[in-house]
Amino acid sequence: MDRSLRCFTGAGYDKGRPLLVQAAWFAVLNLVFVRWWLPARWRPALLRAFGARIGQRVLIRHRVRVHWPWRLEVGDDVWIGEGAWLLNLERITIGSNVCVSQEAFLCTGSHQRRSATFEFDNAPICLESGAWVAARAVVLRGVTVGRGAVVGASAVARRDVGPGAVITTGAAA
Known part of the structure; x- marks a missing residue:
């Protein structure tokens, strides 16, 4: 298939906030939120200020990136480790x-591989209570990680992970 990325339109995708709010968030994200010197207890407050729903006792370490705070909902007693990236084009x-470990990647966005213009193919992600997304693991769009399930270090969750299930990159040596 010949692709024409120049013709990409993003048709039907709504970022959820006006351009001024998007720009303000990106300024706060890159100038303040990701910095090591910002106390971890202030990060939930900044996300709430931009529309996120954040529970109590949430620990968000430095270098965490959140694309759109208004598309984020976090329960109580959650840890999000250094360098985690929440690319939440959708909720x-x-x-x-829940623990989202260091450098984990939660990606709600994708593209239609059969689209000549590579249009969006996005879907939400849900991490149910007690789930653990380990270091450098990836959870792709449309996936639910069930209650108490584990996405092991460097594993990729391409489809739902059932309650209590564990997925890994391979067997231990």
């Missing part, structure tokens, strides 16, 4: 007692 819902 990401994180239950309570």
